[in-house]
Amino acid sequence: MSFQIKEQPTVFDVCIVGSGAGGGMAAYQLAKAGAKVALLEAGGYYDPADPKYITQLKWPWESPRRGASTPFRSFGDFDAAWGGWDLDGEPYTHKGGTEFDWFRSRMLGGRTNHWGRISLRFGPNDFKRKSVDGLGDDWPISYDDVKPYYDQVDKLIGVFGEAANLPNDPDSIFLPPPKPRLHELMIKKAGKSVNIPVIPARLSILTKPINEDRGSCFYCHQCNRGCQAYADFSSSSVLVKPSLKTGNVTLLTNAMVREVLTDQTTGLATGVSYVDKEKLTEHTIKAKIVVLAASACESSRLLLNSKSPRFPNGLANSSGIVGKYLHDSTGASRSAFMPMLMDRKRYNEDGVGGMHVYTPWWLDNKKLDFPRGYHIEYGGGMGMPGYGFGWGMENTNGKYAGPDGKMKTGGGYGASLKNDYRRFYGASIGMSGRGEAVAREDNYCEIDPNVVDKFGIPVLRFHYKWSDYEVKQAKHMQDTFEEIIHALGGIPNGSKPGPENDYGLAAPGRIIHEVGTVRMGNDPKSSALNKYSQAHDVKNVFVVDGGSFVSQADKNPTWTILALSWRASDYIIDQVKQKNL
Template sequence: MQIIESSTVYDVIIVGSGAGGGMATKVLSEAGLKVAVVEAGPYFDPAAPEQQTQLKWPYESPRRGANTVRPFGEFDSAYGGWEIEGEPYTHKNGTKFDWFRSQMLGGRTNHWGRISLRFGERDFKHKSYDGLGDDWPIGYEDVKPYYDKVDKLIGVFGSKENMPNEPDGFYLPAPKPRLHELFYINGAKKSNIPVIPSRMSMLTKKINKDRGVCFYCGQCSRGCSVYADFSAGTCLIFPAQKNGGQIDLFVNCMVREVTTNEEGKATGVSYINKEDRKEYRLKGKIVVLAASACSSARILLNSKSKQHPNGLGNSGDTVGKYLHDSTGASRSAFVPGLMNRKKYNEDGVGGMHVYTPWWLDNKKLDFPRGYHIEVWGGMGMPSYGFGFNPNDFNRFFNQSVGGYGNSLRADVQKYYGSVVGFGGRGESIPMKDNYCEIDPTTVDEFGIPVLRFHYKWSDFERKQAKHMNETFEELFHNMGAEPLQSRPSKEQDYGLLTPGRIIHEVGTTRMGNDPKTSVVNSYQQLHDADNVFIVDGGPFVSQADKNPTWTILALSWRTSDFIVEQLKKQNI
């Protein structure tokens, strides 16, 4: 097969344009480096009329906005999902893992919930506290300056709370709680469960001339046409282009491997152009992988050569190992006090205005790591997957919500907005036996070998989910609410969602000082090739009970500064 080589030699080739790739693009291009960004999906700009879905009504779609084309609804701005035609993945020994991929400029940052939390001091050193897993080779003090810079560059609302292991940052004004959230606050108080304003990256005030301010349409998952919420394209790559950065975008290009020379150093990447199905090769002095934890592992494992027979970076047989996702369990309930109520100002950001950070001491519990609680409800536009299921009401009240005309309208007005839901999002223990590897017999439609997953929850995660459900029911009781589902049993893993469903997978190219047990060093630099870096969630040693995006951004900025410094010293 003929491979078409580019004559241009880039200073840096960045694979992936999400949180890590977007930040690296901005920092490195603005440092004067010539950058190529290779993205598996198409160009995306939520302000472009042909791509904008914000403020569209369900009736504007022949599917009424249903999820027949995208997992979170037709108007959701994630191109991809857990299953992509022509791009399969497989499972080993009957285990389960659902892999979400968002192939587009900006990656998953177009869709995510914008929950923007810092890891705390303990989150980097958990082994020192409970003896499980491994400590990171860096601590909070190493990342804090970059958290600070990310807060100020991107913008995050919240409040300073001075809570242990829940570091404060630089915050924009937080929106006020809505009525269902006030019910939650009152219920939590009765059990001494803390509730604080959410920390989310939507602009509640103007921070620069390029981005607008949130106008409370509640549709952040569709991509913001005024760039008020954070996504890597609108807030990192587009500004870098405006600032004169030398950036060449290669979209709809699926990277096959990192190419290397006789010395084992990277020379660039090869990719398949999805439009003409031909293979191309880009040349670069440095390669930065930011394709997502699993995709970057796949690229490394497929990058075999005489110098790297087990795959690039895999001399210690660690690439793909220690894969882990956040735990997740959810419940919902009917709140009679919210039924038939007056209508208040129910507008807000696309997500929660308040949440509960982890508040207990795990040493007094039968599971080692914590979780936070996310809250949903209110009176947003009815849509698929939001609101209430009439069958749940029938089961509890033997009352039908249905009919047609005025009787249906009356039922909906009576009940709508009276349902609240909680989602627990917790930390799992990284285990070497949870991993992704190359399937020996399966390739995708581009001829690239695919990933095979092996993943099992442990009793640590099951006991955590059991505690989540007990907490949810206590909160429901405090709110005078009726649960809409029965408590999941031990046989149901206490309601734990399938691994991968929270879309927080990390750990496949873990950070460490020992090349025999880790893939990258403390600056996310490959032990086996010093001109390859990884800036997605792969280097995470552990997940924490927080969402990973803010840490990916901070670490990517830190790594990018290190690359610039090392280039000046001519070390790489």
Template sequence: MNDFAYDVLVVGSGAGGAMAAYELTRQGRKVLLLEAGRNYDPKTETPMFRPNSAAPLMGTSTPDKDFGFYDSTVDGGWQVPDEPYTTAEGSDFLWWRARMLGGRTNHWGRYSLRFSEHDFKGKSRDGLGADWPFNYDDIAPWYDKTEALVGVCGTNTGLDDMPPSPEGVLQPPPAPRVPELLIAAAAKKHGITAVPMHRAVLTKPLDNRAACFYATPCGYGCSIGAAFQTTTSLLPMAQATGNLRIITDAMVKTVTVDAQGKVTGISYIDKKTATEQQLNAKVVILAASACESARILLNSKSTSHPNGLANSSGQVGRNLMDSTGAGLSALVPALMDRPRYNEDGHTANHLFIPWWGHKAQANKELDFPRGYHFELGGRFGEPGAYVSGNLQGYGTTLKQQVRAHYGAYVSFALRGEMLPNEHCYMDIDPQVTDKWGIPVARFHWQWSEHELKQVEHGLKTAKAILETMGATVGELPAAKDAIRKGGEIIHEVGTTRMGSSSKDSVTNQWGQSWDCPNLFVMDGGVFASNPHKNCTLTIMTLAMRNSAWLADQLKAGKL
């Protein structure tokens, strides 16, 4: 391949990489995209209409299928063969990797919540963490474009935690289920509002994708394209321009530089042949996921960049954040023995509870600084390999209890904002390498009191709402026992954060590295904070915005 046959090399085919490829190819730029995992086509590989009863162990989770037998993940998970990672002593961290074309967009929950003015300027409010180098108004038009392109259902709620979308952008949300309406009524008695969840699932046809008809769980993949994943949308759209080439099974080893330290391209391992390959381009975009992109940068050492590429600030790998996670569920007697009907819907919750405490925090009424939301569970769904509840007896008596409990449990899944702290970061293990000889990531992790107090507040709130519904909850676990492990929510961000100064950040507001003008990062690593909202919509929005800016720079001959 000739030097600079492609304008841009993109590493990663998930939310950030695919959106970058879409925007750049749409503007006429030649793009070569590298994916570490195998090729994947949900149109032919999705197990549509297959019930748990047809699967081994009734479809339950196993070590190699974390989210059930029909989980769309083909080669990834918490542990990937031949690709270890390590954790420092005293740290407990899980790193989930997709390793397939489309990355994490093949399995994500598709919750698509805009960050708000509160989320971008948290440090200005409470002095903690870091502000983003732009305001909500700067990114709002790009949220509009992303929501319209992706296809997001929901409504404008008027709540201060949920910025509105222009008329006609959001698709109609599905109707709430009965348990969700009961939760909403109980929450209202506590001054808390439940509203439709914004979700990247089509309720109306869009481009070549059909509307969801509620037949198969989204986690199986979606052969009709209703549940957003880049393999049925952004990547085919980019390929249709004739400007995109994709190479799968390409494990990037380093970003290469010349004698002056300028980025020249990529060195990668062809996993099928175990040979090292070199590619050159005018611009390199890393969108391999926050921790994978940071690993590549830290491994890209040279005379000009002795501490790793783009790391003059020392911030590559630092500021590692994940969402907090905790859950509480209970049996609601009012829901027992209710009439049976189809309550599948679009897999996940139709209603959720956004953060309601901004004013209370501004008034110093809470003992933790950042917010959380509740994702609600409770519906008639396909039975699996387990039965919940304290059941007794056998035969007819046991069956009657199972029938009475079916659809009568509700759950609250807390997802909250984490603040960066000095104990949470990743570096390179000095001794361990993967199958291809590439040094692996090592994780350091410790929740702070901010997160523990947040979870404590959330558990108490969930208990109060459940008890208002008539449930018996019992004693709550301690926050340190209830909080999920670092990385377990799969929202890790911050390892290459953007900022206003090269002294304390890795990139500027466009994802352009301070040290290397032709090197960009377009995944969650650039997040300056980790709001409680799921990060994928903002990753895509930033990638679209920043790729449009990059295209202008290339057109002007500045790169």
């Protein structure tokens, strides 16, 4: 595909690629400091309070496809997720028969519009994994370096929870947590009986107002749809919208960036080239500084595609590290039928759009056969019914005593079916483990030499395998789930996953927490970025998404992406003042 390249005459101070957690935070901080910013987003404009986009508080039958998903609406019509693992005209490939499912978000604010808002700080050990267990590498920074930025993110965005004084799960500056719902009270009691901690969840949802621009949660349990009150955190509403109000941000949506442009004499970045997805025209943005925040894999794709005589292996890649050390969170799940929750009294049990309690990692890996931990997320309760609900009635184990005293399986048809729906409503629980994988050089993404997308941009090719460490971790998750379910008096749904399917371990990429492809480090020979997320090879290029991560931790990455982006933004401001940029 060939284009006529159209140059933007304005030279911006900063060009930011991607409007999610990292890009949104950089735009917010740099625009406040007075920088003229071009913010490029590969998807469309989105505002959850705009009537054009509202799906919150709609009835199930208002869904155009009755709740069904499509490749571009992977979680259904009502979920605020534009994008998916399989986008039309935007392929990716695999190498050596391995598997990796790559989720691309295509909307303002990126993945922060539809995530679970689980907002956990990394702990001291998470930044020094090699020192702890000899595997992987230490970060070039410590928890103490990031703590001031975690504190500022807490204050700016808001996170509820409760101090627990856990050594590797640092407490935030918490808003009051919501009270546990009935099934969560039961989980908490069961956890105590088997010595598994269950504590208040830590989610970036406002349980009380923190400023005039955002309301507080009204407990509709629909954060995934986008909040009209801006009570939950999404980059689009909490960071990008305020940054636009400064007058210093030029937002370009449906802008698919092709590469970072450089001056072959100085080696510095001069801007980016992008394709207007609607007009299919190619344009350039000129900028003094380029900040990549397109997601770990997309940012590495941009760097690897930014080849030139001066940078034959791609930009910021003299180390050959870009694309390598890719890793996603591990994930395994189990659900159960709870006979004691049948025939429940009806009341509003919606709560926040997520869990009110969770289990942080509680064991010593030195006493286990795998090196890294996981946390447990819980679900259940009397949520809004949707199309396709069954509440465990399809489970042959879910039998109960009928009116005649005989054991029966839920379901049937007619009056029997309706009565069983009512009896089973609210009688299911679920739990999911989310854990840390060990970063490995042989898990990577690279440019496929033979395949381009519909815009003519070379695509990524993935090579990824779980190791025995992750498989053994998934086995431990399943054993733990069964232990909790039995302590609850529940009946596990289906058969327990075994070694034949890696104990239910989700395919790499399915948890959508991929990090590590443009890792930071002190040595330019083994890392792409320095400790301020600045490219070793090109001083005016920064990467502020999950690509900079050296290791994942048993926590969700968003809070750390936000903190590191703020830290990088402060560094950019300081370096500009010193005329080093």
